[in-house]
Amino acid sequence: MEKDRKNLPLSFLGDRLEFPPVETANEDGLLAVGGDLSPERLLLAYKNGIFPWFNEDALIMWWSPDPRMVLFPKRIKISKSMRKIIRNGDFTLTHNTCFDEVLEKCAKIQRKGQDGTWITNNMKAAYRALFELGFAKSIEVWQDDKLVGGLYGIDLGHVFCGESMFSSVANASKFAFIQLAATLEEENYRFIDCQMHTDHLESLGAELIPRDAFIRILKG
The missing domain is CATH 3.40.630.70 (Leucyl/phenylalanyl-tRNA-protein transferase, C-terminal domain)
Known part of the structure; x- marks a missing residue:
């Protein structure tokens, strides 16, 4: 199972207000990149156990680590x-x-x-x-x-x-x-x-x- 998680493709978010299932996050908890920081997207993220964490001048990175x-x-x-x-x-x-x-x-x-x-x-x-x-x-x-x-x-x-x-x-x-x-x-x-x-x-x-x-x- 750990090997499968390492090999899962990373999701890139577009304009649609959605996230992939948290189970698809990699072993570090990284789930997706991209999207935006609109209130609607942020609230959707938190309600689904996802949060943003990234450095200045980088793509937005969304996380759902396991364990939590x-x-x-x-x-x-x-x-x-x-x-x-x-x-x-x-x-x-x-x-x-x-x-x-x-x-x-x-x-x-x-x-x-x-x-x-x-x-x-x-x-x-x-x-x-x-x-x-x-x-x-x-x-x-x-x-x-x-x-x-x-x-x-x-x-x-x-x-x-x-x-x-x-x-x-x-x-x-x-x-x-x-x-x-x-x-x-x-x-x-x-x-x-x-x-x-x-x-x-x-x-x-x-x-x-x-x-x-x-x-x-x-x-x-």
Whole structure:
């Protein structure tokens, strides 16, 4: 089966609003290239377990990896030190008050092992359009009236698709993620889609699940 996945031809998207079945993605999770970043196509992608990820001046690349990193909100891991930070009120939280600033900071923050950013100018414009339509959301973390952390993603109403987060002081992005999980648990969301594995997300309770299980829960 692995050999078959390696040999599958890559799909090139045109103007039609469609994606190939996620099962046709290659072993790295790359499903298709091309198309556009219209709100309609982006929402179709997220609703089918697909997301865009590509570099500036490259073709749009669409992914559906197997396995998939998710956080079930009730399984969030909160360390003793983070519980103390939360109790002490070191940070304050807002929602959707400065989406553009969160987007820009996520794009500019330096990340270990990454050269440049995948949050290109076209991606910024696309997610701003989704924000205007009420689908893209941001969470902002403040300390002494300064924006020090946050995250943004796509809210499907039952699943939150996390896109990126940033932190300019220790633990600010953790605080945002923990508070997001608490809110989504109260609202009976199924999971936060974290897309790809990172040690940071794993430390917060995120886990890898098979893509077919991911799609089943997403569409169930």
